[in-house]
Amino acid sequence: MSPARVPDDAQRGYIVPVGGAEDKAHDVRILRRFVEISGGEDASIAVIPTASQLPDTGERYEHLFRDLGVREANALPYVERADTSRADWLATLGRATGIFLTGGHQLRLSTILGGTPVAKLLRSQNAHGVSIGGTSAGAAILSEHMIAFGEEGSTPHAGAAALAPGFGLTNRVIIDQHFRERDRLGRLLSALAYNPFAIGLGLDEDTAAFLDPDDVLEVIGSGAITIVDVSKLTHSSMAGAHQGDPICMTDIRMHILTNGGTFNLHTREASPPPSDPQ
């Protein structure tokens, strides 16, 4: 499930993981921005509420997006693998200019949609310019390697993060959400300690990473994103650790970015918000 190839004459759409609990009543900053990059008043938004087990999640997001002035917003409540062959829903995904995955449990997304025409279409649509976002569980699933579940705490230890394959829109990052609220630095570091090739993104609630087609992300929201860069890691003790052991990691680089800050996933350079005093 790695990213679909972007055609030579196209550019990839935005990838927008949100840390959960995005504001829906006041400035609605994150969802509003998602609508803007998806075509504004011409946007056709498809909502996939599969992660949630609440019956009204899809409808709620339909209303939120319609209130933001999109042309259409349609919830596609996939609940079983057999649903993924429904031609009318595939057609809705096929004409969408933005696709949004709600919160819930990320393993519902992977077990119900993984390996189906829906997962394939998400990658293909993104490769053809369609923006794809998700909040909480919907954020975790976006990358190739996903934290399925884990333990709280700020230091890494063996077994603190269980990984599963996600939808694979990008394999440059491993995403964690509700980051500050649920004290998840330890589990994000544990996930990175297995194989220090990815960049860790710890997303606070009401905070999103807008990852543009050139792999530069901009922070939007009221919290922060913790960026964990292990590209210069000199040691990880994960290979020799037993369940529950603390993990030794040396030369971790970290950035905490707030609204307007940016990070380039290729150069690994962080920039503070332009509005901050220099």
Next chain:
Amino acid sequence: MSPARVPDDAQRGYIVPVGGAEDKAHDVRILRRFVEISGGEDASIAVIPTASQLPDTGERYEHLFRDLGVREANALPYVERADTSRADWLATLGRATGIFLTGGHQLRLSTILGGTPVAKLLRSQNAHGVSIGGTSAGAAILSEHMIAFGEEGSTPHAGAAALAPGFGLTNRVIIDQHFRERDRLGRLLSALAYNPFAIGLGLDEDTAAFLDPDDVLEVIGSGAITIVDVSKLTHSSMAGAHQGDPICMTDIRMHILTNGGTFNLHTREASPPPSDPQ
């Protein structure tokens, strides 16, 4: 860490996971075939013994490959992340026509080589036609999603398989090894239950999958390969399961293939050995 793009004028090299304990004293069938596809008497084999903590593993494989008549065989005993910038060893990898990863612990490979120039070069060399094989831990690491560790038993249950990112030469399969000897069907099914997009390959000892540039694998060796195809899975209960719960999976398709049998990863068609009575 997904596969490097294969240039238009090239074809990918073979990917050769071996189930461990391949014969080294009698017919040496698997290593001999690996030499053949790597250039025979013109072959330059690089051996990466990083998974092992025994001091003579690299040297042992150097001798094995030289006895099979290759032009050169060189062990590159990476033991720390700092070793991965050694220019002479990168040059050896760069001129190799075949690269072989020994057994040991797969998390040593991912923690020491993951995200380094060595991992990148392995993907790039494979994309340019170099065959890459590995036994046991060296087999597990070859794919994008790797079983890092897990539990024995033939039925899947939540927590039976811990996944970590591998080297990503292919993302079509999840590999397990010492398959029959360590009773690992349950952990392979558990790994697939998270996200049923991959094909499971359970490799018995002294048995290898020779995955050719067109993604057709041929079984070579004295045991069997258990191929688990979950593309038609109608249900996985993993999302709602608690640690230790048995997992419900419906409509699994499985093939047990012996020496000479083939399986096409695209069409998902299995063929018995041509020598078998029809």
